Amino acid sequence: MTCPFCSPNRQTIAENEHAFAIADGYPVSLGHTLVIPKHHVSTVFDLSDEKYAGCFLLVRTVRMVLEELHGTIAFNIGVNCGEYAGQTIDHAHIHLIPRYQGDVEDPRGGIRHLIPGKGYY
Secondary structure, three states, rough: OOOOOOOOOOEEEOOOOEEEEEEEOOOOOOOEEEEOOOOOOOOOHHOHHHHHHHHHHHHHHOOOOOHHHHHOOOOEEEEEHHHOOOOOOOOOOOOEEEEEEOOOOOOOOHHHHOOOOOOOO
């Protein structure tokens, strides 16, 4: 099976030596972006320190792009590592999900709500 991230057909939003960023094909919010290492590995844990750092430096760059384009002031950053964490494409990638005032009734807990009933504390 061909990896959709090794030859993406979407416009690159930003890139550096180690990674590139594209719009998510199934966005959960306006500006939802994926930062993808240029080197094919299954999870971010499989990246060298240099490539790992390069990916997260690009996350910072994309954040600034999205702030400028959409006026975004809040984000969730997520990485699914492995099938039981919800990873469906076997190529590491980082989700940068812009959040907007009123997009959910109560945003407190953020990513803690991945497991139903566990987000409130």
